[in-house]
Each structure stands twice: as structure tokens, then as C-alpha cells.
Amino acid sequence: MAAQHSVGGAFLSSVFQEIHRRLALTRYYRNYYDEEVAKKLEITLSSINEVLDDAETKQYQNPDVKKWLDDLQHEVYELEQLLDLISTDALQRKGTVQRFVSGFIKRSPYKVLLQRLQFLAGQKDILRLQKEATRDNHVWENLSTTRSLVDESSIYGRYHEKEEIIHFLVANSDNDNQVSIISILGLGGMGKTTLAQLVFNDHRMTEQFEIKAWADVSESFDLVGLTQSILWSFQSFQSHNEDFFFEQAFHNEDLEILQHQLQQCLTGKRYLLVLDDIWSKDGNMWEHLLLPFSRGSSRGKVIVTTRDKEVASIMGSTRLLHLKQLEESDSWSLFVKDAFLGRNVVEYPNLELIGKKIVEKCGGMPLALKTLGIILQTKLSQSEWVEILETDWWHLPKSNSNINSILRLSYLNLPSNVKRCFAYCSIFPKGYEFDKGELIKLWMADGLLKCWGRHNSEEELGNEFFNHLVSISFFQQSVMPTRAGKYYFIMHNIVNDLAKSVSGESRLRIEGDNVQDIPERTRH
Ligand SMILES: Nc1ncnc2c1ncn2[C@@H]1O[C@H](COP(=O)(O)OP(=O)(O)OP(=O)(O)O)[C@@H](O)[C@H]1O
Ligand SMILES: [Mg+2]
Structure with a gap:
């Protein structure tokens, strides 16, 4: 599988970590290092990093936030390029010729980039972007990783x-x-x-x-x-x-x-x-x-x-x-199976009532019912169910009509590291079959599994993330085994649209050996 490097909005946070590391390294390239600028850059990036999750959620309702994220992504790439240039130059200079580029880098582009990033950091308050509680570990630990393979007993109507x-x-x-x-x-x-x-x-x-x-x-x-x-x-x-x-x-x-x-x-x-x-x-x-x-x-x-x-x-x-919508009773059964996960519905009369309204909104669409059921699996309080019921994802601007709003909600409920791994999959063309092990390796190579080195190895973590994406039907096992009896995975077309949408405007696609759809600002 030939994959191209792809970075988008959802990756920004992990890109930031890498930038921090590389900024620290420039300390050793003395001709390029300006301590004051580097420090300011670190502070600015940290303050932006704190509101990234909130920005990612709000970008769908607020075009200004979307633009802010796009601009930020652009600046971050400029910074990455600059760091690339510095490390290449510093390595070449070892024992050889000092290139004029060093002084140039130190004086100007660093500062220009810093100013632009400071400007964006200043805008986060105007856009009312807020710090999110450290939800990652909490959410991830509460997620069920059971796989929902399609079998006849789980099909209704x-x-x-x-x-x-x-x-x-x-x-x-x-x-x-x-x-x-x-x-x-x-x-x-x-x-x-x-x-x-x-x-x-x-x-x-x-x-x-x-x-x-x-x-x-x-x-x-x-x-x-x-x-x-x-x-x-x-x-x-x-x-x-x-x-x-x-x-x-x-x-x-x-x-x-x-x-x-x-x-x-x-x-x-x-x-x-x-x-x-x-x-x-x-x-x-x-x-x-x-x-x-x-x-x-x-x-x-x-x-x-x-x-x-x-x-x-x-x-x-x-x-x-x-093929029309599922009947009401089948819709309810499908929703209950995931949302209540073996619990007895009658023991939760308040949730049952809200659940019925949620099901009504899904309009008998199995994908929507299943997705919302899975989201609610881990939520047992009435307020959380009401929040899902009243959420505005149902009325998205026309420009996004191709992307299922309900799936987007499912995406937003993912911990941010899983989000990044999912957004990475925007590189796949529709209907593309991918192998589990290979995708996990690609995630690893891109550093998407790095910061989670608690008890798991990167591979184990990739495995957990992958299984979770399967369990919420973002990845689906192919119908027929390939040669050697191996099963490949594919993304539902709507899910693929979603991945492309959340990965931001910078993206590449694999199409045989060709790379297509490269927007103007794409780097790498
Ligand atoms: N009758 C059903 N009972 C339970 N789950 C269902 C039912 N029908 C579909 N699903 C689930 O809903 C999801 C979407 O179904 P499916 O992929 O068959 O839709 P589709 O119409 O083929 O979509 P597309 O047009 O994008 O290919 C799948 O996860 C599937 O398992
Ligand atoms: Mg289909």
C-alpha cells in the first residue's frame, strides 16, 4: 500500500508536539537559534493547543472558526517547512560551508511566523474558543471496544x-x-x-x-x-x-x-x-x-x-x-440494542422517553440509529441524552449535506488521538480496501500513536484504536476474504466523506500511484 503523507485539522495537536520537540532541537544549531523568539513560539503554540478540540467541534457551525483552523494549519506548515530547512542546512553545514540561509532564517521568517501565530492565538478569545477538560484518558477508558460485526441476529426488519x-x-x-x-x-x-x-x-x-x-x-x-x-x-x-x-x-x-x-x-x-x-x-x-x-x-x-x-x-x-426507512418498531429495537447494551430499558423510563424522540429524528435510517445508539452506550445521565437530542447537528449548512451529520457527531465523541488516526484515513479513495496491520504501521510512522505510551506499546494502542473504529462502524470488514483468507477493511462512503471533511483542506489521496486533489495550501 503506497500512502502519501497527509495532515489536516485533526492532526494539528500531534503536529504541535512534534514542533515542540524540533524547536527544542534548534537550540543546538546556534546560528539559527533565537531564544526569545523560540520561547514565544512555544508559549503561543501551547495556548492555541488548549483550544484545538473546541475549535474542531465548533468549526461545523461557525465558518469563522473553520477559517481560523485553516489559517492555523497553513501557518503550522510554514513553520514545519522552516524547521525542515534549518535541520537540513545545519546538517550540511557540519564541517563545511556556512550558508547565508542561517542568518536569514534567524532574522526574518521566524519572527513573521511568530507574529502570525500570535495573531491567531489572540483571535481564539474573540471566537470564544475554550479549553476542554482533559477528556482523552477519561473518554478512552470508558469506551467499549467490542466489535460489531454484521451478523444476521443483529439485523432488524x-x-x-x-x-x-x-x-x-x-x-x-x-x-x-x-x-x-x-x-x-x-x-x-x-x-x-x-x-x-x-x-x-x-x-x-x-x-x-x-x-x-x-x-x-x-x-x-x-x-x-x-x-x-x-x-x-x-x-x-x-x-x-x-x-x-x-x-x-x-x-x-x-x-x-x-x-x-x-x-x-x-x-x-x-x-x-x-x-x-x-x-x-x-x-x-x-x-x-x-x-x-x-x-x-x-x-x-x-x-x-x-x-x-x-x-x-x-x-x-x-x-x-x-429501500425505505426501517419500521418504527425495528428502528427502536436497533437503537435499543446498542444504546442500552443488554440493560433493561424499563429500568430507565426517563431515558426511554428521550430515546424514542431520538429514534424519531433518525428517520428509520439504520446507519443513524446505530451510530447514535453507540454514542449513547457510555452515557447514562438524562442530561447527556437530552444534549444529543437537542444538538444542532441535524441542521447543517447545505455545503456539508453530503456528509452525514450524525456521523460527524460520532466523530466528535472520539478521543482526539483516535480522531487524528481516523482523519489520517482521508488519504484513502472511496471503496479502498486496507489492511489493519499496514494502517497501524502508517499511524505509527506518522507519530499518531506516540504520546500514549502509558501501559501499551504503540502497536497495541493502534490495535485498540482500530478496533474502536470498527466497533463504531467507521471501518467495516470486507464481505469476501481476499487471497490467503485475509479480510480487508473499508470505510463506508459517508465515513470517507467525513474523514476528508475533518482532515481539513490539506489532503492527498492515493489513486494507484497518482496523487490527486491537492489543494493549493497542501504541503509535503
Ligand atoms: N436492517 C438493519 N438492521 C441493523 N443494522 C443495519 C440494518 N441495515 C443496515 N444496518 C447497518 O447500518 C449501516 C449502514 O448500512 P449499509 O452499509 O448497508 O448502507 P448502504 O445503504 O449500503 O449505504 P451506502 O449507500 O453508503 O453504501 C451498517 O453498519 C449496517 O450494519
Ligand atoms: Mg452500501
Whole structure:
């Protein structure tokens, strides 16, 4: 996995720690050191650091706070660059030539940066940014780290929808030469993927279809890559020799050959294919992709999930299932399971009443119900529940409508070190599969696990943070194991949007080997 360095608003606090350390080091580079300026810088940064958590929370309602954070991030990067320059120069100078840069650095940019940071520190009072209590340790110790893997017993409702899809799948198609597609349409977080999973794993599907495949499509649509995944998924379903077929499918980039192999694999077989989370409206591409499925006598069925009705129609869906909100009683059960976590609801009549209102606000959206339930798990006082009920996250400005406001609330409840680790994941493109161990290493390399060296090693801490992000569904385990039976993790699209939003304006993305979307102020 090739990752690029990414720093954003949520990282600022850990960046500050690193700056403190490096500022202290400049003491040894005497030609560059100005004690008075360095001291003032440290004091200024400390005073800003105290209000960072509050600023991060308030930036969503107050554009001035957001701008303040962006400006701060910019100045901090300037400072980091300056420190880079100093250490490089100081090392090169060892025993060789004194470069003019030393005097220049000492006199001017340091002071200019100090002035700008002092100006920002002065603004924190005008913006009413407050110190937050040292909540990190407290919150972290109270968090449950149990993993919430999706299993059937934790799914509520959807019985009729599931039966409707299965009925479609087992029925004979009217037109044998055309692939039959059923599209599950619905809002982000409404449970489309979950429903498709329920169907995919149902025992009747094993009886009905000889081979099955699951492909995560997501926003980036690549004809060859998707054909490779589908081919590999079908082949490994058939023989379980994943390594062999992985090499075969992914080594070949010739679409015609891939399609031919796919067609051979499907010939004479009853197959089921799930294309999860389709965004692309490129009709020609879809026609091309589906060629091997419609050639000859087609005995297969395809399930598509999408947020967009137009996509469903471009795909040529035979049937459309509009996934609506969960029923009231199912919504309540889903919420109670997480919010009360095995406790008896009737013993908390005051919370039950507020809980019912919270559930009403979630509008039957499973993702919202689950997220809020998890947040409330650790809160047992009436005032905390009322705070969640009355919180204003529900009415965000239009510009943020893509990012689920409820998830943002979940993010804000994270301890700041976990926040930074999560924000780091903004480097991943949508639908990107990542490995747990590798991500923890990246966090470590970026120094995100450093300041927690209490009883845990960095790796153990990374493990705890990762598991917590899984337990609140920010990370989800992939549906199919990859080769060698390993499971990878992905972020829900809305969660990915959230990571990009909280990581601030400076961010990089991995896209193959290309780095995209680099805003003007991005450094490194
Ligand atoms: N019926 C249900 N009961 C319990 N939990 C559910 C149910 N449906 C969905 N969930 C949970 O809600 C979350 C969102 O569901 P899911 O990923 O299926 O949504 P989606 O509609 O596919 O979203 P997107 O459009 O972003 O892909 C998941 O954590 C899932 O486990
Ligand atoms: Mg989905």
C-alpha cells in the first residue's frame, strides 16, 4: 500500500508536539537559534493547543472558526517547512560551508511566523474558543471496544424486502438472452449493502445458483479492474484456489481475454452476481461490462445497489426495489440494542422517553440509529441524552449535506488521538480496501500513536484504536476474504466523506500511484 503523507485539522495537536520537540532541537544549531523568539513560539503554540478540540467541534457551525483552523494549519506548515530547512542546512553545514540561509532564517521568517501565530492565538478569545477538560484518558477508558460485526441476529426488519428479492432471483426469467437485474435503490446508510448481503448469504441462493460473486464497485469505475474482480470472485468461489486465480485474473489487463475467460466461466451455469454501490452513469461502459453476461443463454441474475435512480435505469434493471426507512418498531429495537447494551430499558423510563424522540429524528435510517445508539452506550445521565437530542447537528449548512451529520457527531465523541488516526484515513479513495496491520504501521510512522505510551506499546494502542473504529462502524470488514483468507477493511462512503471533511483542506489521496486533489495550501 503506497500512502502519501497527509495532515489536516485533526492532526494539528500531534503536529504541535512534534514542533515542540524540533524547536527544542534548534537550540543546538546556534546560528539559527533565537531564544526569545523560540520561547514565544512555544508559549503561543501551547495556548492555541488548549483550544484545538473546541475549535474542531465548533468549526461545523461557525465558518469563522473553520477559517481560523485553516489559517492555523497553513501557518503550522510554514513553520514545519522552516524547521525542515534549518535541520537540513545545519546538517550540511557540519564541517563545511556556512550558508547565508542561517542568518536569514534567524532574522526574518521566524519572527513573521511568530507574529502570525500570535495573531491567531489572540483571535481564539474573540471566537470564544475554550479549553476542554482533559477528556482523552477519561473518554478512552470508558469506551467499549467490542466489535460489531454484521451478523444476521443483529439485523432488524427487512424481511419483506429480502423475500421480494429472493422471489425475483429464483423465478424464471422471461428473456433468457438478457441478464436479469434487480436494483436496490436507497439513501446512503439505508442498508442496501446489508440487505444484499442477507440475500447473498441465504441458503436458498446456494441451492439456486452454482456460482456466486460479489464486487464492490464504488465511485471509481474501471472496466478492466472490475472485470478482473468479478472473474476472480467467481473463480475462487468455484475452486477456493484463490491465490492461483488471483494471479491469473489480475495479471491480465486485456479486456477481451478477461471477458472471454469470464464467459467461459459462466457458460451453462446458474450464477448470481452482486455489484455493490454503483455510481457511474456511463451507459456504454456498463453495456461493455455486462457483455459476457448476456452472450449466449444467460442463466444468471444480478443484484445492483445504488443511491441513484438514474443509475438503476441506465443499468437496464428488470426490477427496482426502493429501500425505505426501517419500521418504527425495528428502528427502536436497533437503537435499543446498542444504546442500552443488554440493560433493561424499563429500568430507565426517563431515558426511554428521550430515546424514542431520538429514534424519531433518525428517520428509520439504520446507519443513524446505530451510530447514535453507540454514542449513547457510555452515557447514562438524562442530561447527556437530552444534549444529543437537542444538538444542532441535524441542521447543517447545505455545503456539508453530503456528509452525514450524525456521523460527524460520532466523530466528535472520539478521543482526539483516535480522531487524528481516523482523519489520517482521508488519504484513502472511496471503496479502498486496507489492511489493519499496514494502517497501524502508517499511524505509527506518522507519530499518531506516540504520546500514549502509558501501559501499551504503540502497536497495541493502534490495535485498540482500530478496533474502536470498527466497533463504531467507521471501518467495516470486507464481505469476501481476499487471497490467503485475509479480510480487508473499508470505510463506508459517508465515513470517507467525513474523514476528508475533518482532515481539513490539506489532503492527498492515493489513486494507484497518482496523487490527486491537492489543494493549493497542501504541503509535503
Ligand atoms: N436492517 C438493519 N438492521 C441493523 N443494522 C443495519 C440494518 N441495515 C443496515 N444496518 C447497518 O447500518 C449501516 C449502514 O448500512 P449499509 O452499509 O448497508 O448502507 P448502504 O445503504 O449500503 O449505504 P451506502 O449507500 O453508503 O453504501 C451498517 O453498519 C449496517 O450494519
Ligand atoms: Mg452500501
